[in-house]
Amino acid sequence: MTTAAPKKGPNIAAIVIIAVAVAINLLVARLMANWSYSWFPPQASSAAPYVDDLFALETGIGSFIFFGCTGFMGWVLLFNRAGKYDESDGAPIEGNTKLEVTWTIIPLVTVFVIATYSMNVNMKLQTLGPKHKYAIGSDPTALMEIDPIADVGPIDVIARQWSWEFIYPDGVRSSELHLPVDQRVNFRLMSEDVLHSFYVPAFRLKQDIIPGSIISYSLTPTQEGRFRLRDAMFSGAYFSQNQTNVIVESEQAYADWLKAAAGQPLQPGLDPGRALYDRRIARGDKGWATVPPAPAPMVNDPGDPSIPHDA
Structure with a gap:
């Protein structure tokens, strides 16, 4: 037994x-x-x-x-490793239903x-609004309804190879984006050539800009300062230079800036890729094929890129 x-x-x-x-x-x-x-x-x-x-x-x-x-x-490895000359297989665990x-x-x-x-x-x-396709040569802004809960806007954001242009509701144009703090702002994102990307790391927001489409996009800045807008989509040779400042200021300072900018004549805006392109041409236009940068946008306030940004 x-x-x-x-x-x-x-x-x-x-x-x-x-x-x-x-x-x-x-x-x-x-x-x-x-x-x-x-x-x-x-x-x-x-x-x-x-x-x-x-x-x-x-x-x-x-x-x-x-x-x-x-x-x-x-x-x-420390406590269950095989001996120096042990070449045998480990214990089979096939069919262990609980483990699987x-x-x-x-x-x-x-x-x-x-x-x-x-x-x-x-x-x-609640950042992304509707998107509409439009025919080249037509007015895309006529297709886009305004964000009903936005406090400011719409502000047109136009991306090019390689520059940014911002057009405010009163017609003011700038190369740096000005926003009032604690106000929900609505943008209409557009590209005049290829894919770009509207990316502000301090805002934690990024939206691709698609040629032939106008995209409604909204955000609320909550801290005053100068923050960096970067083109996060590869859009050609000088896309890394396609940056500008986002200036978040008080509501009164924003209104004062709009009033002052409206009184300034149009002038060439920022064209950050131009210096690199001109240097390339001066050296004999050697290297990978690229396209010349688009002409600098005509704006009321080109901004001052020499001022350091906060983030």
Whole structure:
């Protein structure tokens, strides 16, 4: 008569080690998530806190997975590695249903959490309005309805290779974008040649500008200062120079600037790619083929690019 082997109890030591490791990993992931807030420029729009919170969540989840996987591999290498001359296969784990269900459900839930949070953030931003296609040579602004909850606008944003032009409702034109603080501003984004991108890192917002389409876009700046507008879409040889300042100021200062700019005659605006193109021509027009920069836009206020920006 044989007796059944006694059942083994749970490995308390292993459970304690895993629990401590998970707790430490959670702490490190939380620290990484908090640290991620310092990686960005100042929050200068109403959208920035939502975007930063989403990024912190993704940083925390990614850190937990990264340190968990690398920590597990380090533990195995230190304490469970095979002997020097052991070339045998490891124990087979094929058919472990519990393990397969676990490593399927955990990533699925993680992706759904991030997706749900991302959709909620996108709903709160309420930045992107309608988009209309238009025929070249026609007036695209006639197609676009105004954002009904905007306080200012619409301001026409015209992107070119390689310069920016901003046209305000009263007809004032500028090479630097002026905005009143804590006011929702509506833009009409247009391109006269190729793909561009309206990107202000301090606002945490980016919108591609598509030729042949006019796009309604709105945002609310929340901090006064000078912030950098960058063309984040590769649009040719000098697209990295296609930058200008966004000047966020008080409502009174914004009104005063509009009044002063309206009294100035039109003059050539900023043309940041021209100097590099002229230098190329002076050297014999060598290198990869490119197109000459568009003529500088005629504006009332070209701005002063020598003034340092905050972010």
